Amino acid sequence: MIPAWGLAALTVAAAAVAALLLHRLGSILLRRATPSTYAAAEGTIVRQARPPARLAFVLVAEYVVTPLLPLTPEGVEIVRHALAIGIIVAVAWAFVALTEVFQVLVKVRFDTGVPDNLRARRVQTKVQLLRRMVIMMVVIVAFGLVLMTFESVRRVGISLFASAGVVGLIIGIAAQPTLANLVAGLQVALTEPIRLDDVVIVEGEWGRVEEIGMTYVVIRIWDMRRLVVPLRHFIDQPFQNWTRSSVELLGTVFLHVDYRTPIDRVREELHRILQGSDLWDGKVWNLQVTDATERTVQIRALMSARDAGNGWELRVLVRERLLDFLQREMPECLPRVRAEVEEGRA
Template identity: 50%
Template sequence: MNLEAVLHRFAPLEEMIVSLGLVFAAAAVGWLIYLAAFKGLHRFAGRTDTALDNSLVRRWRGPGRVLVPLLLIILVAPSLKFPPEVLGVLRNLISVAFIGGLAWLLVNTTFAVRDLFLNRYDVSVRDNLKARVVHTQVNVLVKILLVVIFVIALASMLMTFEKIRQVGVSLLASAGLVGIIAGFAAQRSLATLIAGIQIAITQPIRIDDVVIVEGEWGRIEEITLTYVVVRIWDLRRLVVPITWFLEKPFQNWTRISADILGTVFLYTDYTVPVEALRQELDRVLKGSQNWDGKVSGLVVTNATERSMELRALMSAADSGRAWDLRCEVREKLIDFIRRNYPESLPRVRAELKSDVPLERGLLGADPT
């Protein structure tokens, strides 16, 4: 075997080694470009006053480590000398990695814009109606956008493989019955997705709304495309399907505003001085930090054969303060009645009447 034949046999191996070196060199150059580019971007973001620049640079770092080297590898891909089957696999891997990195970049960009937008609306303040509206809309729309990005990225990845693409086209062309079955199977999922979009637009509930669901008092903690998390007052979490809020009635205490009226019911004897209780209620409310100073009053709402029902009405800035105020008023009014008018507490009266003298009734005979 002469030298020319030996060189001809090892020529493909030499081309593969050169191609591998070219791939690693492109990746290394891309990594250096990434470092230099993000160093400049970080320096530029530090000079500006906007928070968007810093947030974008911070969230673009991860995808940039993947995308920039891949871009350089894609540029040198036409010059690679690999066997056809190896080259096909390499191109598929590069395409899948690039699509995944691009989807990663879009997701992080979405999060950066969301955080910047939501930071302008603080839900921890007392009058947070507008903030809760914005948080609810943005969070639901971001979740929808993430689903769209994921579906498009996954479909694009599958389309890079010829065999999978052909199988998918064949199934779509010949699966009329399967499509109908799949449509019925996905009906509830589609209804849930549409319900999530409808919640974001119509907003019967918002983040941090106070609601009564299934007899439980709590606040809306999280709204997703499929379910809603309600934080109960004792820190339990009630997970409710999102369609529940469109199909069943529920109470929303902060639909228009956070302020709310609270009531306290007292049951007393008929002898209680109502006017004195009204004055005591005014004194208690004026000395309480939970009262917002808008509404107060005490009226007789019912009377039975045994007791009288009194209703104390008061207002508070939110439901939490209203609960504390009701407990405070109930405790102090009962104590006021106990200390000053103990005879006016609820009691059961009985009157004994008889034509027979008491002694005779007890002894069973006439004492004379």
């Protein structure tokens, strides 16, 4: 005859095995239903979603069979209470994992590695911000549900509702900066003043938006430094966004040359330089005289590029090649100072 503890162990083991088999069956069906488009992200999806889902299945199965165990009513209540807390935590973990899975699917569907990635960056920015807000709400709700499983906490909660106005006022004043940044995060998600990988100038620094958190934004500066800026800054303060509506940019190069410079010849050289470079997108180019001082003439070379990175490289290339052209072919056209000396009379 099997002792009581042996039956209890068999019951627990059978429930766990049944839950794992059911989870395995669900995983197989879900994998077959997954479109081939997301096959590349399957490893990440499985890694994120499998542990919390498996834990939730097992805990629910154990919760169901607990009354069958040879325990006193008080013992059953204690075990089911612990399992209920575990189920709440596992379900919350599963929700967080689902948000990560959803973000991975969005990254696969909307790739920012393509040249025209404006829509992809817009979608990924919204998903990232909304995902973090959902995670915050899931954690708060799960924490509250865990606390409410305790009778003493439920009684305290009823008394707190009576003074919710005062407590809410105190918490609101203390958390005002954080709440303001959270509201700013929601505004950024809806109005999109910035997006992931946008080229911006903030606090005089040129860089790309690398990460948008719940309360802050990380800007990757051109020299690989990171500038961390509160989200409120992008709502309250002016800043430059070079890729707000399009990744295409116009670049300019200014040079000072002598008055004797043949502008048409320099213009032809600029066109030749651009035609020989893959950085130029072939759409816009020009060379104009934009200013004249008492000593030099200012010329501006205008060119277009596919994105900010290519635009910077193209400007550097044009500046170097035009300077080399002036030094090699027309050194007399470099800026110079003229002086007229009159011979003194005896």
